[in-house]
Amino acid sequence: MQPTSHSFPANARAGLADPILQTALGLARTGFPQRRQEAIARLPEFEELREQGRAIKDHALANLDFYLELYERNVTAAGGQVHWARTAEEARATVLAICRAANAKIVTKGKSMVAEEIALNDHLEANGITPVETDLGEYIIQLRHEPPSHIIAPAIHLMKEQVADAFREAHTELDPARPLIDPRALCDEARTVLRPRFLAADVGITGANFLVAETGSSIIVTNEGNGDLTQILPRIHIVITGIEKIVPTLEDAATLLRLLARSATGQEFSSYTTISTGPRRPGDLDGPEEYHVVLLDNGRSALLGGEFQDMLRCLRCAACLNHCPVYAAVGGHAYGWVYPGPMGAVLTPALVGLGEAGHLPNASSFCGRCESVCPVKIPLPKMMRHWREREFAWRLNPPVYRSGLRLWAALAQRPALYHALAGTASRVLGWAGQLRGRFRSLPFAAGWTAVRDMPAPQGRSFQSLWTEQQRRSERRR
Amino acid sequence: MSAARDDILGGIRRALRRGPLSADQAAELTERIAAHRRNLVPARAAALDPAARIDLFVAMAEEVQTTVARVSSELDIPAEVARYLAAENLPAELVVAPDQSLDAIPWDTRPLLHIRRGRAEAQDAVSLTPCLAGVAETGTLMLASGPGTPTTLNFLPDTHIVVLHAGQIVASYEDGWDLLRARFNPPPQAGEMVRPTGGPEGADGAPLLPRTINLITGPSRTGDIEQRIQLGAHGPRRLHIVLVEDAPSQV
Numbered sequence: 001m002q003p004t005s006h007s008f009p010a011n012a013r014a015g016l017a018d019p020i021l022q023t024a025l026g027l028a029r030t031g032f033p034q035r036r037q038e039a040i041a042r043l044p045e046f047e048e049l050r051e052q053g054r055a056i057k058d059h060a061l062a063n064l065d066f067y068l069e070l071y072e073r074n075v076t077a078a079g080g081q082v083h084w085a086r087t088a089e090e091a092r093a094t095v096l097a098i099c100r101a102a103n104a105k106i107v108t109k110g111k112s113m114v115a116e117e118i119a120l121n122d123h124l125e126a127n128g129i130t131p132v133e134t135d136l137g138e139y140i141i142q143l144r145h146e147p148p149s150h151i152i153a154p155a156i157h158l159m160k161e162q163v164a165d166a167f168r169e170a171h172t173e174l175d176p177a178r179p180l181i182d183p184r185a186l187c188d189e190a191r192t193v194l195r196p197r198f199l200a201a202d203v204g205i206t207g208a209n210f211l212v213a214e215t216g217s218s219i220i221v222t223n224e225g226n227g228d229l230t231q232i233l234p235r236i237h238i239v240i241t242g243i244e245k246i247v248p249t250l251e252d253a254a255t256l257l258r259l260l261a262r263s264a265t266g267q268e269f270s271s272y273t274t275i276s277t278g279p280r281r282p283g284d285l286d287g288p289e290e291y292h293v294v295l296l297d298n299g300r301s302a303l304l305g306g307e308f309q310d311m312l313r314c315l316r317c318a319a320c321l322n323h324c325p326v327y328a329a330v331g332g333h334a335y336g337w338v339y340p341g342p343m344g345a346v347l348t349p350a351l352v353g354l355g356e357a358g359h360l361p362n363a364s365s366f367c368g369r370c371e372s373v374c375p376v377k378i379p380l381p382k383m384m385r386h387w388r389e390r391e392f393a394w395r396l397n398p399p400v401y402r403s404g405l406r407l408w409a410a411l412a413q414r415p416a417l418y419h420a421l422a423g424t425a426s427r428v429l430g431w432a433g434q435l436r437g438r439f440r441s442l443p444f445a446a447g448w449t450a451v452r453d454m455p456a457p458q459g460r461s462f463q464s465l466w467t468e469q470q471r472r473s474e475r476r477r
Numbered sequence: 478m479s480a481a482r483d484d485i486l487g488g489i490r491r492a493l494r495r496g497p498l499s500a501d502q503a504a505e506l507t508e509r510i511a512a513h514r515r516n517l518v519p520a521r522a523a524a525l526d527p528a529a530r531i532d533l534f535v536a537m538a539e540e541v542q543t544t545v546a547r548v549s550s551e552l553d554i555p556a557e558v559a560r561y562l563a564a565e566n567l568p569a570e571l572v573v574a575p576d577q578s579l580d581a582i583p584w585d586t587r588p589l590l591h592i593r594r595g596r597a598e599a600q601d602a603v604s605l606t607p608c609l610a611g612v613a614e615t616g617t618l619m620l621a622s623g624p625g626t627p628t629t630l631n632f633l634p635d636t637h638i639v640v641l642h643a644g645q646i647v648a649s650y651e652d653g654w655d656l657l658r659a660r661f662n663p664p665p666q667a668g669e670m671v672r673p674t675g676g677p678e679g680a681d682g683a684p685l686l687p688r689t690i691n692l693i694t695g696p697s698r699t700g701d702i703e704q705r706i707q708l709g710a711h712g713p714r715r716l717h718i719v720l721v722e723d724a725p726s727q728v
Contacts, residue, residue, distance in 0.1 A: 024703070031704045045519045052516045065489045066498050066506055074685070084482040136710055137701035153701060160702050183702040191711060198711075199599055214510050215685045225632050225697040225712020232628045232689070243485065248510055250657075254650040255516040265700065268537065269615040272712065273692035280688050283624035285575075285596040287688050297485045304492035 001119050001147055003352045005336035008359035015330040021157050025328055028156050032322035035266025036373070043262065053259045054377045056252045057313035060213075061304060067213040067246045068295070074216025078278030080291035088118035091296045095120060095205065095238055098292055099129050102236050104202035110220060110227030111135035112207030113151055113316055114240050114296055116338045117351070120205070131205075132197045134226035136190050143170045149332030151339065152264050152318040157331050160186060194226075204230035204288070208241035209315070210256065211293075214249045217277040218293060221260060221270045228274055237276070237288035243295050244312040250275075256315060259375035264317040299351050307386045311346050313376040318343075320370035320380060326363050335360060342370035342380045349387050358396050361387035422461050430459030513658075515651045522614035522649035530613045531720075534646045537616030538718060541695030542708060545718045551640075555587040557719050558638060562590075562603065565715065567636060571603040572596075576625030578607045579640065596627035597634055604630040605638040609660070610653050611646040611718075615694055618718070619653050621661075622689040631691050637713040639693075643722045650692075661686060 004011060015021055040046045060067055072082045085091035091114075099107060107124060109115060109131055121131040121142070133142040137154035141147065143166040148154030155163070164180035167189055180186055206227050208218040218239045220227045231237040247253050261267040280287030303309055321327045321341030332340035337357070339347050345360040361384035370380040391397050392405060411418045433439055433456025441449045448454070490496055498506070525533065535545050548557050562569055570591040573579060584592050597604055606626060610619040618639055622628045631637060647653055662685050697712030708714055 027704050043519055043521070045517055048517055049519075056516070062493065063498065063502075063506055064493075065486045066503060068486065068489075070510075078685075084479075084485050086481045086484055090481060134711065135701070136699045140701070153704070155701055156704075158702075163702055183705045183707055186702055187699060187707040187710060191709065194711065195599070217686060217690075223697065224699045224710035226710065228628070228632045228691070229711055232632065243489075248506070249513060250654040251513055251515050251651055254654070257650065258519070268541075269617055269692070269694045271541070271693065271695050271698055273617075273694075275686065275690040275692075277686040277688060277690075281623070284622060284688060285624065285627040286629045287622060287627075295485070297488065301485055301488040301492055304489060305494055306492070 001116075001122075001337065003337040003348070003356050005348055005352065005357040005360055006355075008334060008336060008363060011334035011336055012330040012363070015334045018331075020159055020162065021331045024157050024159055025331055028150075028153070028322065029328045032266065032318075033373075036263060036319060036322070037266075039262040039266045039268060042268070043258075046259075046262070049255060049258055050375055050377055053256050053315075053375055054313060056247060056255060057376050060246050060248060060252075061244065061309060061312050064243065064246065064301075064304065067248060068243060071211055071213040071216055071246055074213070075278065075291075075293055076216075078216050078291075080216070080278040080293060083292060083294045085294055085296045085298070088296070088298050091118045091240065091294050091298070092120060092123040094294050095240065096123060096127055096129075098236065098238055098290075099124065099203050100127075102202055102290075104129055104236070106197060106201045107131045107203045107205060108134050108198055108201040108230045108234065109138070110204070110206035110222065110230045111138050111154070112205065112240055113148075113338060114207055114242055115205065116148060117298065118240075118296065120240070132194070132201070134194055134198065134230055135222070135224060136187065136226075139190055139194065140166055143167070147333065147338065149340065150318060150321060151316050151341075151343075157333065198226075198229045198233050201230070201234040203236045203238060204232075204234040205238045205240060206231050208239050208245050208293075209260065210253050211241065211246045212248075212250055212253055212275070213246055215275075215277055217275045219253060219257075219273065219275050221257070221273050223265070223267075223271045225272055228272055231274075231276060232287055235288060236290040236292070237279070238292045238294065239276070240294040240296065242300055243297055244300050244314075256375075260315050260317055263315070263319040263373065263375040303350055308346065308350055308383055310378050311343070311350070311383060313378055314343055314347070315375055316343075317375055319373040319375065320378075323369040323373045325365060325367060325369075330363075335363075342384070343378075346378075346380055346383045346387070354387060354391055354394065355396055358387070358391050361385075361391075419461070419463055423464060426457040426461050427459055430457045432456070434459075513654070518649045518651055519614065522612075522652075525613065525648050527643070527646075530646050530648055531643050531722075533648075534611050534613040534616055535720070537613065538611075538695070539616070541616060542698075543616060543695050543716045543718060545720055547720045547722055549721075550723050551581055551721055552583055552586075554582045554640060554719055554721070555584050555590060558605065559587045559590055561638070561717055565636070567603060571605050571638070572598075572601045572630065572634070573604070574606040574626050574630055576607050576623075578625070579605070582640075597629040597632075599633065601634045603636040603638065604634040605640065606630045608639050608641055608645065610656050611641050612650055612653050612692070613646055613648050614650065617650075617692050617694040619656075620691040620693065621657070621687045622691075623687055628689045628691065631693065632712045635709065635713060636715045636717065637693075637696075638717045638719060640719050640721060643720060653692075657686060657690065 140155040149157040210219040279291040327341040349357040438453040575594040699710035
């Protein structure tokens with residue numbers, strides 16, 4: 001999809017003004033963090049597992065070439081094929097070529113953020129192949145022709161009424177007078193409508209949560225079972241995933257699996273964790289005849305060895321989205337591309353460029369919740385700061401902003417001048433605001449005071465109070 | 478696409494500021510893999526005696542809406558299946574995995590149950606399969622695909638019934654991996670040729686794992702609409718375990 005991250009401010013304003021989105025986000029704001037907290041409270045080792053998860057991913061990334069080659073050998077030995085794709089375009093072409101060779105008409109898809117990243121559906125459609133999203137959330141947004149607004153709950157921006165509307169519009173073969181009043185009915189309808197498509201599909205495409213080098217296996221973690229029907233029914237199973245998903249052994253995967261579901265949905269374990277190795281074996285009564293893995297780079301390898309390498313540890317659990325006050329206020333579509341929230345604020349500039357996505361790392365209050373809940377301890381705020389530094393160094397922010405930053409830098413580097421100005425400002429503002437205790441508007445700060453009041457300072461700066469108190473206590477001694 | 482492969486691997490090495498790993502470094506990594514060293518296994522799943530393992534498994538399974546019925550021998554399975562289907566108001570018809578581990582079940586004691594052996598088809602409403610193990614840690618079943626255990630049985634029917642022997646219940650996922658390796662890729666005996674380092678193939682040249690390993694924890698579910706959990710999104714709406722508490726079998 002064409003990114004609209006450059007219009008984040010306008011996107012965000014639209015999100016804030018959207019009552020349906022705000023109601024839907026209200027449900028997410030409390031639900032996800034609470035369930036995660038409950039799951040973690042039951043596992044006293046969670047902190048230590050986070051540390052080990054971080055170490056496993058770091059180890060895999062430091063030896064990524066070795067593990068990828070081993071993985072490839074093992075996939076091949078199991079009868080599968082590995083395809084390497086440098087860019088989104090190459091990945092799309094590879095998938096299309098496999099589908100064409102199979103003369104495929106219908107392709108079912110399990111949820112895959114990498115498929116979103118390379119805009120696979122558009123490409124298949126443009127070439128006469130019908131992609132059918134089978135994850136309930138993905139199916140809903142496919143019907144509505146919109147991108148996911150969350151990496152594990154793609155339709156989180158909607159309420160059941162919007163889902164019912166989308167179903168009525170799409171499922172014209174069903175009785176228009178049918179009641180679609182609750183999630184149960186909607187879920188059943190999706191199940192009924194999608195079942196024949198699962199059975200008719202020629203190719204099934206899934207992502208991968210992990211690739212196991214030791215065994216040449218791909219692992220997917222789902223709750224609906226759609227990823228499994230997608231890969232066991234069609235003749236061909238294509239896995240499309242990023243090169244950073246590799247882990248050395250099943251033991252390493254177990255540690256990360258213990259972190260994943262708890263961080264994502266607050267479940268102890270997701271309903272289905274599926275380990276797939278090659279195509280069906282002699283004597284098997286079902287399973288795909290061909291097994292392909294498309295390994296996508298698309299800018300990932302360039303992140304190794306630099307200040308953004310830690311981002312490649314990401315498990316795509318969405319805990320950072322679920323705990324982000326900015327995401328919770330504006331929703332996922334505001335971020336304007338595939339990956340929203342704090343992980344998107346770091347990853348999107350790396351994948352689509354800082355010129356397009358420069359707003360995203362700025363859309364943070366640096367409260368640090370994202371890092372504190374990340375199952376593999378990715379220092380997200382630090383990396384957003386790196387992007388901000390680059391934005392300044394590369395002269396990508398507007399001149400007014402740059403002058404402001406330069407002025408600030410000049411002040412911050414001259415403590416005496418800073419204290420003098422800060423002291424004067426707090427005295428003046430303290431005096432001017434003593435009656436009301438707050439300001440409704442301030443010169444040069446209209447953008448800030450337009451939506452909130454500025455509390456009036458007490459008349460003294462913290463620094464001067466602190467110095468005075470230190471002096472007093474010294475005298476007492 | 479081999480140009481892409483070389484570019485990506487080359488790009489990785491350039492970014493990491495090194496060439497391919499030296500033979501020593503590669504040997505170290507190969508050793509790390511071969512050791513199958515466990516990371517931290519939560520205390521919950523460590524050092525449980527068999528009775529505690531079973532209790533934890535059942536408690537965790539029931540938490541995620543799996544139902545569990547305990548029977549004392551394989552001979553009781555037909556009666557339990559008939560009872561369950563009647564209680565759930567389901568037709569007395571099921572497709573049973575063609576695995577020989579289920580051959581001894583005396584279905585003829587319940588002549589009203591219609592049994593078909595094979596893979597699942599679209600119209601099948603109820604399936605019955607064996608499993609490889611139960612993992613107590615999270616009440617998770619481990620199933621492996623194979624000629625006797627087609628994967629469609631685990632996902633197509635609305636109701637999935639699984640036969641689990643008490644002796645198959647292990648504590649942790651790692652215990653499950655050990656089982657998989659013992660079953661599908663036994664370590665070479667003394668005097669036998671050791672498989673090539675880092676290679677995937679077992680002593681008999683077979684891949685390390687069967688085509689599909691399913692770790693199943695409760696019935697299918699979704700929270701995609703207003704985050705309200707609904708069971709039976711695309712996979713089974715019901716998951717029922719018949720826990721056979723006879724002498725430990727194959728584990």
